[in-house]
Amino acid sequence: MDEEDDYWNTSETKEKAFSFDDDVLSPQEILAIGKNQSPGQSDDLFTSTSISNVKTVTLPLSSLVSPKVLDLILLAQSGKDPKPVQADPEQTVAVTIKRLVLGRPASLYGHRSLKSKTELLEAALAVGDGNAILTVVLFLIQTLNKKLVYELLSSRPLALNQYISFLQNEGKISELTDLLTMLGRSPDAAMYQFQQQMRAQGGSVDGSLRKVTNLVANHFNQPGTDAHQAKMLADYVKLLEWQKFAAKPILDHKSALYCLAYCCTNHWHEGAGNMMSPLTLCQRQQISPLQYDWVVLNVHAKSGKWDIVESLFTKKDWLGRTTVSSHIPVESLLARLSELKASRQLLATCVNKVAASHDRLRLALAYKIHAVVIETYAKQKDRQALTNYKMTLNPQSEDYILVENTLRDNAVKWKN
Template sequence: MEDEDDYWNTSETKAKAFSFDDDVLSPQEILAIGQNKSPGQAEDSLFSGASISNVKTATLPLSNLVSNKVLELILLAQSGKDPKAAQPQEQTVSTTIRRLVLGRPCSLHSHRSLRSKTELLDAAGAVGDGNAILTIVLFLIQTLNKKLVYELLSSRPLALNHYISFLQNEGKISELTDLLTMLGRSPDAAMHQFQQHMRTGGSVDGLLRRVTNLVANHFNQPGTDAHQAKMLADFVKLLEWQKFAQRPVLDNKSALSCLAYCCANHWHEGAGNMMSPLTLCQRQQISPLQYDWVVLNVHAKSGKWDIVESLFTKKDWLGRTTVSSHIPIETLLSRLSEMQASKQLLATCVNKVAASQDRLRLAQAFKIHSVVIETYAKQKDRLALQNYKMTLNPQSEEFILVENTLRDNSIKWKN
């Protein structure tokens, strides 16, 4: 037993002892198995016993039996890795596109050449599948120079628009502005930066500083879109007005929201005062239609019908009441009815409709009975008035008005 212990404790034996923690054999080590040893080299101690020392067996190098490629696959399997993942199978462009469209796994990395990648992009564009297009564009971004990818996209609008939408949705504004700038679309890049500034928000001072710089750097150049330049210039004016107002409730609000605030809190301030609704309208170039709509809603909600009537009804030089509004009459009547305006105000508005048939239709739609009765009387249509009477509540004010109208001997009825 002592001899055996001495054997296992020798340093040489320890170095050659088998261990499950040893690294996986390399191909060269596997190939060396079974090869003849050089003269004088000792046999492995585990197999040097007398019982097998005299056995003569012809040995062949393993490389004569198994190829290097197969050995590498054996080693990959031994390491737990997927051999297919390690060596992606080459696929045709059509096969890859088909797999992408069907949602099946496929390896884009088997397409290594620029030509193959370009064909992939064109094939996806021809199919028109958005997911396939975006997947391939992102693959190109990973494996090619960005400038080269942008050049490919510049002549492929469908793929370009999908990638732009992706960058927008992901909030990757820096990459988006780089792309648009490289494509010569600096104003578009600036507008995306502006939208990002709006989403970010922050203090009025900070937003005013960022937007002012954006206007100076991108929208004061020749060839800039005039509409976009004006829009940003108006927004800078609004931010300057909000900074002057020093009302936190107005920060980052639209011009119409600011107008509603001024109508509710500074209605009687004269033009020239910065908080006057008229001054704000002039400064922000708010249209008369927008002004009328905001004033109507603000004062109707607060029950200030005297202001609403003074805005929409005027007296002419003969003392007759006229209706003046930039809001289309049907829209005006609909909103007044929703806000529970008086029947008198509704009747005043609908009576200014020139065509009798239109006037009758609107009066019936909004249940303005006095106008309906008056219109039938003017048309001398006794039958229509009697039929209308049947739709009214007996002894109601409008029911009595119909009866009195039918008894009016001054009207020469046509039926």
């Protein structure tokens, strides 16, 4: 018995201090531990039973658990007990869990039977302490057949999700995919492999193409697989095939929209059917008309090719008037054109596209499209508003003169 134990076992100390005797936890202590989780612990991380809801933690494990608990985790992973705590022959599951939760040294190796280890896991789950659950799971992994551990975890979603989160955080994709495959969740395992491939992008496009093609063939061409995931991977395979054909290092592992911007810049006049044509790439990768318009607008406007922008986004109606034709919502289009320093005429054409007069006037005032403001006030027969607006313009400017001419127009029957 060391000095610490001597101190805690004196009668005077026992009367004054909280007892840490290795006895069975009282119901009140279990409830208190369950309610007082370690700082930063998130209930959500351990309550979801769906793999899709497990949150990937990017912080290092050391920032989530106390140093003492981290030592216990590393000890459990090593399979060794270099400085074993002398286990009490009568040590109970409750005492072990109490020590884990409080961050005190605890030897899990005293629990040798499958029954005792299962009870240890159940007790950690009952308390709800994530650090204790993870420590026990890692202990089970080290001391039991993995298949048996996976069977225990499959019926205990809280422990399963905690272990999955740990494997994700540590980047142990091989162990994670083994776990999910053994649980009959091959598509989930394949998606984790795909995510790992995306995070570790590099090397040749051809190598990535082979890996992703194998994933699709082995896991996503089977009945019951997630249709959205299967389509996403199939589209990615097509993009890698296109990048392999293009043979441009600048395009390797880039997004479809990045590749579209490259084609708009360098292959704008390629005819449909040519692999490098923007239209061909859009069709191949199923890029939406809205995405296409947005990329084309930004690529050509930034390079000063306003003739291309105007030819694509404006057209003549049957009365010979110029109108806007775009899949981009008109207010978003107007805001972006203004940022890109489009001509006043093009901005005016966009503002005139707005059907409601009050919205048209609001936008014209916001972007200082004076001709539209003047025209709108005249149509509203609001002489006072037009007079007030004239005072905001530079005298003798073209717009100032337009206001004066409009105010002198006897054809307008002003309401004020």
